[in-house]
Amino acid sequence: MGIVSALAIYFIIWWTTLFVVLPIGNQSQHEAGERALGTADSAPVNARMGFKVLLTTILATAAFAVFYLVTQVWGLGPDDLPHVIPGT
Incomplete structure (x- = not known):
């Protein structure tokens, strides 16, 4: 995996994690x-956005470390992954 691919994957993971973290503790x-x-x-x-950005990071x-460990x-x-054919 090249550096550009790693950064792109990290960005996607970070952005997805942000949407998971955003509702935490909101009133x-x-x-x-x-x-x-x-x-x-x-x-x-x-909103405590500083805390949420830090937690997201x-x-x-x-998550990226686990992804890198498993794939690289x-x-x-x-x-x-095993191929499971339904009905067999």
Whole structure:
């Protein structure tokens, strides 16, 4: 795997992990009973994006390390999975 491929795969893993991490710990303005003028009731009170970006980076790095270990060090790929034919 080249550096460009590794960066592309890491970016995809990071972006997917971000969408998993974003809802963690959110409280909407409606739930908190606070309402900032000009915002929707569903807008978060305190998004804590710095924490979420850091958590996303840590989790994505761990997931990429597992991916790299399995594919590059152990040499496993999709062709190594057993082929199951339904109905046999």
